[in-house]
Amino acid sequence: MSKEYKFEVFTSLENLKEYWKSIEDENCYDIFQSFFWQNNWFRCFGKNSYIILVLDRNNELIGILPFVKHKIFMFQILKFSGMPFLDYGDVLIKKNFTIDYKAIKKQLINFIKKNKIADGIFLDNIKTNSNTIKMFNNVDVYKKDYSAYQLIKNNNNHFNIFKKFELDTRRQIRRLENLGNLTYHVVKSENELNNLMIFFVKHKKIQLKNTNNWNYLDSDEIKKFLSLIYRNNKYSHISYLCLDNKIISLHIGSIFKKKLFYLFPTYDQYYKNYSPGNVLLYNLLKDQSLNANEIDFTTGDEPYKLKISNSKTEIYFVFSSLNFKGSLIKLIMLFKIYIKKIIFLNSLYRKIFY
Numbered sequence: 001m002s003k004e005y006k007f008e009v010f011t012s013l014e015n016l017k018e019y020w021k022s023i024e025d026e027n028c029y030d031i032f033q034s035f036f037w038q039n040n041w042f043r044c045f046g047k048n049s050y051i052i053l054v055l056d057r058n059n060e061l062i063g064i065l066p067f068v069k070h071k072i073f074m075f076q077i078l079k080f081s082g083m084p085f086l087d088y089g090d091v092l093i094k095k096n097f098t099i100d101y102k103a104i105k106k107q108l109i110n111f112i113k114k115n116k117i118a119d120g121i122f123l124d125n126i127k128t129n130s131n132t133i134k135m136f137n138n139v140d141v142y143k144k145d146y147s148a149y150q151l152i153k154n155n156n157n158h159f160n161i162f163k164k165f166e167l168d169t170r171r172q173i174r175r176l177e178n179l180g181n182l183t184y185h186v187v188k189s190e191n192e193l194n195n196l197m198i199f200f201v202k203h204k205k206i207q208l209k210n211t212n213n214w215n216y217l218d219s220d221e222i223k224k225f226l227s228l229i230y231r232n233n234k235y236s237h238i239s240y241l242c243l244d245n246k247i248i249s250l251h252i253g254s255i256f257k258k259k260l261f262y263l264f265p266t267y268d269q270y271y272k273n274y275s276p277g278n279v280l281l282y283n284l285l286k287d288q289s290l291n292a293n294e295i296d297f298t299t300g301d302e303p304y305k306l307k308i309s310n311s312k313t314e315i316y317f318v319f320s321s322l323n324f325k326g327s328l329i330k331l332i333m334l335f336k337i338y339i340k341k342i343i344f345l346n347s348l349y350r351k352i353f354y
Helices: 014-027 035-046 101-114 131-136 163-177 190-210 220-230 269-274 276-286 303-308 324-353
Strands: 005-010 050-057 060-072 075-080 120-127 141-152 182-186 236-243 246-256 259-267 294-299 311-321
Touching: 005 101, 014 035, 014 060, 035 220, 050 101, 075 324, 101 131, 120 131, 120 141, 120 324, 131 311, 141 303, 163 182, 163 269, 163 276, 163 303, 182 276, 190 220, 190 236, 190 246, 190 259, 190 269, 220 236, 220 246, 236 276, 246 269, 246 276, 259 269, 259 276, 269 276, 276 303, 311 324
Parallel strands: 075 120, 259 294
Antiparallel strands: 005 050, 050 060, 060 075, 120 311, 141 294, 141 311, 182 236, 236 246, 246 259
16 A cells, blocks of 8 residues: 555644554653643643644554744744753654655645745754654754763663762762761652742752853743643652752752653752762762663753763754745854854864963
């Protein structure tokens, strides 16, 4: 039988819940494409812009492409839903099928053009082994200037900790223990969360300001989203350190399919010279109750990731223009990326030689 691929637009997740969860069970490795994550994101951000494309082959549903329409001036861009908390983007396609990715891409572009959905497709934070990379097959695919990092358990079911990191961290533990009683905790009940969330918002804001990053915690919608995904659900994993019952560092993350996504670490800046974030991470790696075979530090080249990880994943983005306006915005965005690189290299050059 010949393969005939078709797309259908959905604007409601609830109508797709059972199908989404079934395809998620067999072909979703990152929590960012799970129904749980996407549905909570939709509740906070996506009601007016969400476009879910469902892929049909010979009258059988075989894929979900979760997108949003994003307007930049007069340009309409189709992007993955879930930003700004989409560390990995991808489309969901059923396993155990012979898939013609080239035909899917052709049908997708024809469908978007025919229905005048967007001027271009911009898909960000894509991993090397993703369905999206297979679809675009190096056409309109660009490498990001950062990677993603993971720490995977060894054959003895333990996390290997690099010796220098361990020695440095144990020295900081001794220094902290000289100040008081240092204890490691994992959240077990909803009652613990209130003080922890207050600590998180206060100290993460300070951290973002000090590093000149966008302070996303000024947004009520984002605070609502974080509350939805980390309060009272089976995926959340929240750990923290106390010094004489005072919280000094905290990590808020998610466990999905035995992978811990290390997402929101923060600490009290007063204890910065004691590396409380690294001390918490060290305790996490030693925690025998942690139901994970891998810790995924996701995207970004922060120094602590380079010190602790044993696996690296290259990250890409796709920009496919669908008309003249799409070509124009693609040119603008690529030029912007180029300029940022030049500014970075110029700054680095000055630090080295001046």
